[in-house]
Amino acid sequence: MLNQRLMWIAWPAFLVAAVLEMIVFAMVDPGDLHWFGSPLDLSRQTVYTLAFFVFWGVTMASSALTTLLAMSPYEVNRCPFPVAQRPDDCSKGGSCN
Template sequence: MWAQRLMWIAWPAFLVAAVLEMVVFALVDPSDLHWFGAPLPFSREAVYTMAFFVFWAAAMVSSALTTLLAMSPFEVNRCPTPEHQRPKDCAREGNC
């Protein structure tokens, strides 16, 4: 189940990062970028790579939040402990 959810998060984020990479660097030349007034000390390929991973991480956070908000209350509140291992005095019916 978690592997499936991870793919729901990672794959769309990967596709969005790829599109963002193409759009941003079609308009921006990495050699023209400056950080605190100084040119970046990285090659173009390094800037492309770092930007891709930043875009991917941002899109994964967005996808993860969407996946979290799509979970039902039962999924969020259920207990991971198997029923036969739960304490006898469990206050929450089936959700300890």
């Protein structure tokens, strides 16, 4: 289930980051970018790569938040231990299949 959720987060974020990269760099020239008033000493390809990973990270955070908010109360509150090994403060309801 964890692998499936990671794909729910990573794959849509990857697609949105790719589209965002195309839109942003259709209007912005990486050679004209400045960081705190001084020009960036990076190649265009480096700027494209770094921007893509920043866009991907931000959109993954958004997808992760959506996935977290979509979890049922049972998934959030269930105890991760088998019934016989649960500590006293662990939830009594639900199983850990």
